[in-house]
Amino acid sequence: MQDAALGTEIEFVDLVKKESGVDVNVCMQCGTCVGGCVQEWTMDYNSRRITGFILNDQKKEALSSKAIWVCAGCHTCTARCPRGVDLAKVMDTLRIMSKREGLVHKEAKGIPLFNDIFLKLIKTFGRMYEPGLLMGHNLLSGNLLKDMEKGPSMFLKGKLSLLPTKIKGLDEIKEIFRKVEEMEG
Amino acid sequence: MSKYAYYPGCSLHATAKEYDLSTRKVSQALGIELVEIDDWNCCGATPAHSSSHLLSLALPARNLARAERSGFEVLVSPCAACSSRHKFVNKEINEDQELKAKVNEVLPYPYNGGVEVKNFLDMISEIVCGDNGFDKVKKPLKGLKAVCYYGCLLTRPVEVTEFDNPDNPTSMDKILEVLGAEVLPWFPKTKCCGGSFALGKVELVVERVGQLLKEAKEIGAECIVVACPMCQANLDMRQGEVKRKFKTSYKMPIPYFTELLGVALSLDQNELGLDKHMTDLRPLLRSKNLI
Numbered sequence: 001m002q003d004a005a006l007g008t009e010i011e012f013v014d015l016v017k018k019e020s021g022v023d024v025n026v027c028m029q030c031g032t033c034v035g036g037c038v039q040e041w042t043m044d045y046n047s048r049r050i051t052g053f054i055l056n057d058q059k060k061e062a063l064s065s066k067a068i069w070v071c072a073g074c075h076t077c078t079a080r081c082p083r084g085v086d087l088a089k090v091m092d093t094l095r096i097m098s099k100r101e102g103l104v105h106k107e108a109k110g111i112p113l114f115n116d117i118f119l120k121l122i123k124t125f126g127r128m129y130e131p132g133l134l135m136g137h138n139l140l141s142g143n144l145l146k147d148m149e150k151g152p153s154m155f156l157k158g159k160l161s162l163l164p165t166k167i168k169g170l171d172e173i174k175e176i177f178r179k180v181e182e183m184e185g
Numbered sequence: 186m187s188k189y190a191y192y193p194g195c196s197l198h199a200t201a202k203e204y205d206l207s208t209r210k211v212s213q214a215l216g217i218e219l220v221e222i223d224d225w226n227c228c229g230a231t232p233a234h235s236s237s238h239l240l241s242l243a244l245p246a247r248n249l250a251r252a253e254r255s256g257f258e259v260l261v262s263p264c265a266a267c268s269s270r271h272k273f274v275n276k277e278i279n280e281d282q283e284l285k286a287k288v289n290e291v292l293p294y295p296y297n298g299g300v301e302v303k304n305f306l307d308m309i310s311e312i313v314c315g316d317n318g319f320d321k322v323k324k325p326l327k328g329l330k331a332v333c334y335y336g337c338l339l340t341r342p343v344e345v346t347e348f349d350n351p352d353n354p355t356s357m358d359k360i361l362e363v364l365g366a367e368v369l370p371w372f373p374k375t376k377c378c379g380g381s382f383a384l385g386k387v388e389l390v391v392e393r394v395g396q397l398l399k400e401a402k403e404i405g406a407e408c409i410v411v412a413c414p415m416c417q418a419n420l421d422m423r424q425g426e427v428k429r430k431f432k433t434s435y436k437m438p439i440p441y442f443t444e445l446l447g448v449a450l451s452l453d454q455n456e457l458g459l460d461k462h463m464t465d466l467r468p469l470l471r472s473k474n475l476i
Contacts, residue, residue, distance in 0.1 A: 070389060
């Protein structure tokens with residue numbers, strides 16, 4: 001693909017390195033990452049295939065995979081990689097790219113949706129407001145009653161508050177979000 | 186009395202209320218003074234680092250900056266995810282001055298990188314398993330068959346967490362042993378619970394939790410002891426769905442290590458929040474004459 005700034009071809013592996021700081025070139029495709037992966041059973045391509053896509057310049061295959069979204073970010077692959085590839089960090093970068101380029105796998109759309117609502121709540125209150133997270137997610141995912149049966153007993157145990165807590169320095173949080181968005185374009 | 190900046194994080198003010206209560210109670214009993222950081226904000230957790238690297242550092246960095254401005258040298262958090270996110274800030278900005286400048290550009294006040302981040306489990310491990318021994322146990326947890334579950338973020342990546350071992354950590358096991366419990370060796374102790382999929386893709390959590398409960402029950406564990414509010418919420422609150430999917434009812438209590446420490450120190454059970462679990466912990470403790 002084209003590097004906008006240089007006008008030259010840039011390989012996907014270099015793009016991943018630029019954004020994540022991780023050099024996947026050292027991956028020897030041994031599959032140790034797959035051996036320890038607890039989510040492998042629900043992935044369309046296992047983690048070795050994902051690094052394979054990166055090495056083979058198959059950007060679209062990597063970014064439109066379900067695997068990058070069902071990765072739980074548990075860092076077992078990173079801890080065990082004999083070549084020192086921080087695959088958990090690469091997965092973060094692939095998720096960010098996938099969302100940016102509109103390539104999120106259809107079975108995984110609920111995950112970035114959850115992330116967006118979570119961040120929106122932090123921007124609004126400065127802290128997490130769990131009932132808002134649950135209701136917002138259920139509303140937008142069209143699954144209105146999910147987990148609602150747990151609400152009353154959690155409320156009685158003092159684990160749910162009816163109203164959110166707003167922090168005093170909310171303007172500071174909004175400013176952090178604004179500046180990050182500005183710097184990242 | 187040693188004084189520390191305390192970061193409870195959002196979960197400890199909500200679904201993990203008993204983790205906050207028991208942390209504060211045992212701290213008091215052990216002479217650790219925790220001072221909650223004034224006006225702290227959410228660390229951003231997984232949604233932040235899945236969305237923007239800079240945001241994932243800036244949110245916890247504001248808390249560290251506030252602790253630094255108040256003169257604290259150490260920030261303590263009992264939450265595995267929160268402590269991980271705050272530790273990431275120190276690790277990344279101290280290794281990369283350019284990144285440090287970028288983080289400071291978006292912060293309302295600068296963070297110089299001078300606040301050490303500790304997970305509460307690390308702190309308790311130093312006290313309970315230190316060279317001087319621990320003579321404060323009033324009610325040994327005799328006959329309690331427990332497995333310790335560490336999950337992911339407490340232990341990995343080890344360069345960030347500086348935890349004892351990424352695959353087979355033992356610090357919580359050792360604490361529980363000092364408290365008198367019978368700690369069973371349990372290999373799934375660091376296998377992820379599905380963590381952040383708690384709402385976004387709950388079926389993945391039910392699958393993981395079902396597997397973990399099965400593997401704990403099989404070796405005769407009576408409870409799974411945790412140090413993370415996400416692990417606790419998933420293991421405790423998803424037992425109903427696990428029962429529906431796998432046709433097995435586990436009724437496995439999921440105590441925080443701080444609650445069991447509080448019980449061993451003979452602290453008031455109501456002040457520890459023992460009544461707040463979905464799978465009631467108290468019948469098990471009563472059957473062992475611990476409460």
